[in-house]
Amino acid sequence: MTLGIGVVGTGQMGRYHVERLATSVLDAQVVAVSDVFVDGAKQVADGVGARVYADGHELIADDQVQAVLIASPGFTHEEFTLSCLAADKPVLCEKPLAPAIDACLRVLEAEAAKPRRLVQVGFMRRYDDGFRALKAAVDGGQLGRPLLLHCRHRNASVPPGFTTDMMITDSVVHDIDVTRWLLGQEITAATVYKARPSSLAPEGLQDPQMVLLETSEGVLVDVESFVSCQFGYDIRYELVAESGTVALGEHPGVQLRRDGQHHGPIPADYRERFGDAYQRELQEWVTGVLEGRVVGPSAWDGYATQAVAEAAVESQAKGGRVAVELVERPALYA
Ligand code: ISE
Secondary structure, three states, X not given: OXXXXXXXXXXXXXXXXXXXXXXXXXXXXXXEEEOOXXXXXXXXXXXXXXXXXXXXXXXXXXXXXXXXXXXXXXXXXXHHHHHHHHOOOOEEEOOOOXXXXXXXXXXXXXXXXXXXXXXXXXXXXXXXXXXHHHHHHHHHOOOOOEXXXXXXXXXXXXXXXXXXXXXXXXXXXXXXXXXXXXXXXXXXXEEEXXXXXXXXXXXXXXXXXXXXXXXXXXXXXXXXXXXXXXXXXXXXXXXXXXXXXXXXXXXXXXXXXEOOEEEOOOOOOHHHHOHHHHHHHHHHHHHHHHOOOOOOOOHHHHHHHHHHHHHXXXXXXXXXXXXXOOOOOOHHHO
C-alpha cells in the first residue's frame, strides 16, 4: 500500500520534505503540492509528478490526498490543520502547531471531539538516535530521579528578519518540547535572562539568552539560546540525576588526531544535524498512518509548548518569572 500525500507549502522545509518523501520514504507518494507562490510549487511538483494547487484547502479536498504535510508559514497552520480535521485526514504539521495559544486551543478542541488522533506536530528531535538514547537512560531509572537539565542550542547564524522573540518561538520551542518529553512533566514557569549581545549578532538581536524553565516536579532546566554563534550548529544536552549524569554524544563523524590536535566536524545547520531524525519522523508517520494510527508529538504537545513559549516571550519583554497555566488535558491525549 502507498500513502498519497499532499504537501502544503513549498518553501525551504516543504521542498526538503518533498524530496525525502519522493526518494527515501517507503510507501509514500507525493501526489499534490500547494503554495501561494504557484511557480515555485510547479517546479517542485514537476520534479515528483504531483498536481499543483495555489490554495492549500483545495489540496486537502483532493480525493487522491490521503494525508497532509503542512510546511507553510506558521500563521497558516491553524486553518490548514482544521481543514484536515474537517476532512478526517491525518496531518503532520511543522512546528508551531499555531503561533498563538488560542489558535492551538481551537485545533485541540476540534481534534479532541474525534474518536482518534489525526494531528502530529513536527518536533523531530524525538526521532534522533541520541535523544532517544537519552530518554531510554532516563526512563530506565538507573540514574535515579532527574534534578537538572542543561540544554545548549546554538545556530551559526539566522536569516534576515529574525527577531529576539523568535529565539524562543522558532528555536527554544524544540528544547521546551524535549524537556516535556524527556522528563514526562509539564513546564510550570519560565524566566529569561539576556546576556550582553554578541557584537557579531545582527543589529538589535538580543543574542545570546538563558532561559530557565521549572517543571511540575521541580526539575530546573537551563537553555542557552545563541543563534549567531558563528562556528556551526551545536546542540548539547546533559541531564543530572540523583546518582549520575547522562549527556548527548558528539555528532557522529570521524575525529581526526594529528600534530598534537584533534579535529571533528560540526554540522552546519539543523537539516544536517537532524537529517536522520527527519527521515525517521517521516517514515514512522507514513507507516503509522497506513496502519491507522498517529502516535508522534500531539496537538497537546503543540499547545503546551506554545503556552511555555508565550510565557518565555513575556519574561523576555517584561523581565521576571512568568507562570504557565494549561487547560485540562482532554482524554484523547491521556
Ligand atoms: C529552526 O527553525 C529549527 O526548527 C531548528 O530545529 C532549530 O534548531 C533552529 O534553531 C530554528 O531556527
